[in-house]
Amino acid sequence: DKAGHRHFMAKEIHEQPTVSTYALAHYVDAATGLIRSEAEAVDFAQVDRLVLVACGTGHYACAIAKYWFERIARLPVECDIASEFRYREPPLSGRDAAVFVSQSGETADTLAALRYAAPHVGHVLSVVNVAESSIARESQIVLPILAGPEIGVASTKAFTSQLVTLGALAILAARQRGAIDEDEERRLVRILSEAPRKLSEAIACAPEIEAAAITLAEARDVLYLGRGPLFPLAMEGALKLKEISYIHAEGYASGELKHGPIALVDSSVPVVVLAPRDGLFEKTISNMQEVMARGGRIVLFTDAAGAEAAAEGAARVVVMPDCDPFIAPIVYAAPAQLLAYYAAAFLGKDVDQPRNLAKSVTVE
Numbered sequence: 001d002k003a004g005h006r007h008f009m010a011k012e013i014h015e016q017p018t019v020s021t022y023a024l025a026h027y028v029d030a031a032t033g034l035i036r037s038e039a040e041a042v043d044f045a046q047v048d049r050l051v052l053v054a055c056g057t058g059h060y061a062c063a064i065a066k067y068w069f070e071r072i073a074r075l076p077v078e079c080d081i082a083s084e085f086r087y088r089e090p091p092l093s094g095r096d097a098a099v100f101v102s103q104s105g106e107t108a109d110t111l112a113a114l115r116y117a118a119p120h121v122g123h124v125l126s127v128v129n130v131a132e133s134s135i136a137r138e139s140q141i142v143l144p145i146l147a148g149p150e151i152g153v154a155s156t157k158a159f160t161s162q163l164v165t166l167g168a169l170a171i172l173a174a175r176q177r178g179a180i181d182e183d184e185e186r187r188l189v190r191i192l193s194e195a196p197r198k199l200s201e202a203i204a205c206a207p208e209i210e211a212a213a214i215t216l217a218e219a220r221d222v223l224y225l226g227r228g229p230l231f232p233l234a235m236e237g238a239l240k241l242k243e244i245s246y247i248h249a250e251g252y253a254s255g256e257l258k259h260g261p262i263a264l265v266d267s268s269v270p271v272v273v274l275a276p277r278d279g280l281f282e283k284t285i286s287n288m289q290e291v292m293a294r295g296g297r298i299v300l301f302t303d304a305a306g307a308e309a310a311a312e313g314a315a316r317v318v319v320m321p322d323c324d325p326f327i328a329p330i331v332y333a334a335p336a337q338l339l340a341y342y343a344a345a346f347l348g349k350d351v352d353q354p355r356n357l358a359k360s361v362t363v364e
């Protein structure tokens, strides 16, 4: 049942404001405004390093969470794709906690990575959507994301619910490590709890996003740029576009542009910039100007302050709701998904069943 949408992917994108509240309700104690103590199965004060392993979209959720665990909890993080991790056989220690993130819980490489890590690390956690999956069964601690069945092959609501879950875990780790006090924990929980409402405001920009998507639909290549936690989101946006529209897309850290990818830029290559007005915004503006000077067409996703400062010269500007930088990668996920969705739908592609892809990758 597509609930009135043309595709499951559209339905699942629009479900995010609702579905993300399920993970929040599970991990946040509404009475105290703190992360629930049931989540305290690991004492992160006794952990020296977090190892985050996943494939595809789950890996980008991990790459975003790395910024949170490092910044909020001051916990060193190693983040890798499962297919590399399992064969690299990296050194692990009893003071490592390993977290395996998988929507299906059946991804062969992620399961193999878990089996490699389990005898060496202190704790094996999984962040899964399917609670009775193999990855869940083989982990000591299962953190459900509670996103409900995801039908569209391109992952959308699982991604934002993975982020909410990992965000809550980062706050918990910060408390246990003494990196934040109770007031700061309450403040961070309040910000994380704003994600569903902000997602809904972001989704309300659908008409502008659809117009921007038509700009992309005629391109052969598209670049996505972001800084900080929006850098992995740029890679996730590019993955969404390539998997459902078959347009070649790559995500880069904005600061890497001049180290190579800018050679690709001309008037035929749209550049999608994910840039709320944060501490690094001025740097991003100068990257945008470098693109525009070479005839590149900018599609800018920013907030009202960012649009005021930097809209000039951009081909398209989509004004996102104001939000705290902590949740920006969650809030900006929805427009990145919608951009890919509308481009693929405009091109008449099979959005829910893209060619060559399977929902659950149980072979390597």
Ligand code: F6R
Binding pocket: 055, 056, 057, 058, 101, 102, 103, 104, 105, 106, 107, 110, 153, 154, 155, 156, 239, 240, 243, 359, 360, 361
């Ligand atoms: C992309 C996508 C894939 C999956 C990847 C891992 O939209 O859906 O990249 O994220 O195959 O799948 P899970 O999370 O089930 O392990």
